[in-house]
Amino acid sequence: MFTRQRPDPSLFPRLLFFVNAALPALLLGWDSFNGRLGTNPQEYLIRTTGMLTLILMTATLTISPLVKITRSPALLPMMKVRRMAGLFTFFYAALHALSYSWFDKELDVRLIVADLLRRPFIFLGMFAFILLVPLAITSTKRMVRRLGGRRWNLLHRLVYLSAIAASVHYYLLVRADKLLPLAFATTLFLLLLWRGRDWSRRIGQP
């Protein structure tokens, strides 16, 4: 009677994250279905999926520092949310890349390639997205085992490169009023700075 199994403590944080990360996609889908995307629906879809990618990416990268800085045992289960957060980032990035390729370039590969070569911000955006592809593919437990923790960790540091490219991409595409792009870039910079210090401390240890 009292041998009830202790449930996985990360179950609830994951559920919480899943619901909140999926909601924007649902709302966007609902608005699309009802034709309520405003005057320029294509641009609205591209812009909204892009913003959601940046938000999810920042959230993903905030989890470890948050848990480690606060050292709160209550937050520890959040470490198990990171995989899902990363996959949601990839999901929104894929929607973003797809909506650009479709609505702006009508899935014409020549037009896309020409755009990539001509416009640095498009190149950086696509670069940031492509870097996420191997991370999404190797996100399963089996892949972690196959690669081995060390190599897997090394590979997944690509997310930092992707995040830098993504924030420069956003900065370059805004005509004026760079406040929001700068806010993202600053947040990202602080997160990277913290990680750099964290790594150097760990390397310095015997």
Add this chain to the structure above:
Amino acid sequence: MLIKKTDDIASSEITPERDYLNRRNFIRGGLLAGTAAATTLLYRRLAVPAGSSRPVTGSSSTGPTSNLTTDQGESSTSFEDITNYNNFYEFSTSKEGVAARARNFVTRPWTVEVTGLVKRPRVFDLEELLRLGVEERLYRFRCVEAWSMVIPWLGIPLARLIDQVEPLGNASFVAFQTLFDPQRMPNQRTSVLDWPYVEGLRLDEARHPLTLLSTGLYGQPLLPQNGAPIRLVVPWKYGFKSIKSIVRIELTDRQPKTTWGDYAPDEYGFYSNVNPDVAHPRWSQARERRIGEWVMRDTLPFNGYAEQVASLYQGMDLRRYY
């Protein structure tokens, strides 16, 4: 009188276990519902599609209609789209946000000073300008951001106003200035752009019969978000040339400073004629998204007005003078 029995107390020792679980589930349920509600609200607040704030009260949802069609058989973009999707950085840098923030912009009284190299410099009251004769013109409107509309403007040919002040022989350019009043144009408190917004035309461009000082659209006076009470419309140039809420017009002998040209000279030239062959660093310009259409259409040289205006630029290298 009731007397407590000891086994009552003992049984209450057991309930907390269930209460504890219930309480935890209750908190979790609340957390789930609360964050979901917060996420939904935040999303609804931040990702606002144009038109959902609907600032135009009293008019029907479809708005007025126009039965004009362009020389190419295009009909006009809806009133709702024209009045809810605006680049007007004096109010907001978000195209969806301008209409709501400009709603209470007061445009009367309003005067326009016309000065510089002219025989009769003068301050015109808006009513005087309207008396110069308002005409209706259906023009394509092409934004540098690669979207476009078709707009039934009301306006006065700019040439008519210029005739009133009698330009001197050495006048060769016209400089325009938007109102500077951070109290009324709240975003002028930020340094997003170098205020006041200024624009310019060559005198022959300004006098071209297509060039309009617009005071209305769809048969009504301009709404604030569209540049009330008086704005420029130069249909063969990118939209940012068509400066809004004008208070000052000056004829000069040198090429005037332009706000976007100063901000990024390699992106926004003085001429900024619509040209599918000259790409902007951010937008290809070969094609455009006509508001209300799904597939993009090819952009036409001079926005389809080449026949009327190409001669203005004879012998000029349009790649250099973009």
